[in-house]
Amino acid sequence: MKKTFFILIAIFGMVLFITNSCNKTTDVPFEHATMKPFFDSQCASCHASGGSASSSWKYNSNDYSTIKNHISSIYQNVYVRKTMPPSGISSTDLNAFKAWYDAGYPAK
Ligand code: HEC
Numbered sequence: 001m002k003k004t005f006f007i008l009i010a011i012f013g014m015v016l017f018i019t020n021s022c023n024k025t026t027d028v029p030f031e032h033a034t035m036k037p038f039f040d041s042q043c044a045s046c047h048a049s050g051g052s053a054s055s056s057w058k059y060n061s062n063d064y065s066t067i068k069n070h071i072s073s074i075y076q077n078v079y080v081r082k083t084m085p086p087s088g089i090s091s092t093d094l095n096a097f098k099a100w101y102d103a104g105y106p107a108k
Contacts, residue, residue, distance in 0.1 A: 027062055027063040027064070027065065028063070028064040028065070028107055029061065029062050029063070029064060029107070030061045030062075030063070030064045030066075030067055030107050030108075031107060031108040032100065032106060032107065032108050033108070034096050034100065035096070035097070035100045036061060038093055038096065038097070039059060039061065039067070040061060042085045042089070042093070043059050043084070043085060044059055044061070046085075047059040048060065057070055057073065057074070064107040067105065067107075068105070068107075071101075071105055075101055078094075078097055079094065079097060079098055079101065082094075
């Protein structure tokens with residue numbers, strides 16, 4: 001009986017340890033010198049949390065994964081189809097976007 005109790009405690013401890021280490025991933029902020037201002041001014045109004053289009057893609061500059069995990073869709077919409085931002089994009093911004101994308105869309 002005692003043995004079972006200790007085994008249960010050990011399993012419980014391991015489960016706690018595993019769930020704890022899984023939750024420890026800290027968000028990497030998006031800090032790119034030219035692209036953060038671009039996303040903030042051109043996309044955040046609709047795509048930040050609470051924005052009208054945040055259900056199709058949610059942008060959070062404090063969490064680079066919101067860009068990294070959706071980069072193919074972002075690239076398609078901004079550069080290939082040019083549907084985002086809906087108001088259109090300047091050639092300066094388009095070139096900056098492409099250069100950033102080709103450089104491996106770095107976080108900073
Ligand atoms: C004026 C509001 C508005 C702005 C600004 C805007 N979007 Fe969107 N976006 C939308 C809406 C609405 C949708 C959903 C409908 C659609 O797919 O056309 C969408 C959809 C998307 C999607 C998801 C498409 C899919 O595959 O489901 C991506 C990615 C996206 N936008 C990226 C961007 C980026 C990057 C910017 C900034 C350069 C941007 N958007 C700026 C309104 C906006």
